[in-house]
Amino acid sequence: xxxxxxxxxxxxxxxxxxxxxxxxxxxxxxxxxxxxxxxxxxxxxxxxxxxxxxxxxxxxxxxxxxxxxxxxxxxxxxxxxxxxxxxxxxxxxxxxxxxxxxxxxxxxxxxxxxxxxxxxxxxxxxxxxxxxxxxxxxxxxxxxxxx
Numbered sequence: 001x002x003x004x005x006x007x008x009x010x011x012x013x014x015x016x017x018x019x020x021x022x023x024x025x026x027x028x029x030x031x032x033x034x035x036x037x038x039x040x041x042x043x044x045x046x047x048x049x050x051x052x053x054x055x056x057x058x059x060x061x062x063x064x065x066x067x068x069x070x071x072x073x074x075x076x077x078x079x080x081x082x083x084x085x086x087x088x089x090x091x092x093x094x095x096x097x098x099x100x101x102x103x104x105x106x107x108x109x110x111x112x113x114x115x116x117x118x119x120x121x122x123x124x125x126x127x128x129x130x131x132x133x134x135x136x137x138x139x140x141x142x143x144x145x146x147x
Contacts, residue, residue: 028061028063028078028080028084028085028091029091029092030078030087030088030089030090030091031089031090031091031092031132031133031134032075032088032089033051033065033075033076033089033090033132033141034067034073034074034075034076034141035073035074035139035140035141035142035143036072036073036074036142036143037049037069037072037073037074037099037142037143037144037145038072038142038143038144038145039114039116039145039146039147040145040146040147041144042072043071043072043073044069044072044099044114044116044145045069045070045071045072046068046069046070046101046102046114047068047069047099047100047101047102047114047116048066048067048068048069048099048100048101048102049066049067049068049069049074049076049097049098049099049100049143050064050065050066050097050098050099050100051065051066051076051090051095051096051097051130051132052064052065052095052096052097052098052123053093053094053095054093054094054095054096054129057093057094057129057131058093058094059093059094059095061080061091061093062080062081063078063079063080063081063085063091064078064079065077065078065079065090065095066079066100069099075088076088076089076090077089078090078091090132091132092132092133092134093131093132094129094130094131094132095129095130095131095132096123096126096128096129097126097128097129097130097143098120098121098122098123098126098128099114099116099120099121099145100121101113101114101116101121115147116145116146116147117145117146117147120145128143128145
């Protein structure tokens with residue numbers, strides 16, 4: 001009889017961990033966010049769109065929400081302090097929206113530089129903001145930038 005209990009112990013432990021993972025160990029709720037980015041009316045191709053929590057509007061989350069912009073489209077992902085806080089989508093709240101322009105060109109793989117107004121590169125100066133919420137109006141996450 002003692003042998004049967006020993007055989008079931010690893011199985012019971014495994015089931016307990018499985019139930020814990022199904023119920024979750026924390027993390028934040030994220031809403032899928034995607035949209036378009038245009039530069040002077042044309043789809044932007046390049047750069048990283050960044051949603052930064054807007055502390056002035058009550059969003060004090062310690063996260064980074066980013067997405068590469070390809071052919072004018074983006075899909076945001078959240079990078080949080082913990083793995084449970086990270087993944088596709090963005091937690092609800094207000095965000096300032098900026099564009100990070102990277103120098104990805106090389107002799108082997110040239111890429112045209114992105115010329116965007118400097119105000120879109122600065123969290124302090126950007127005129128773009130968004131409220132991430134359930135059931136946003138159409139186009140709520142589409143952004144228009146200028147040179």
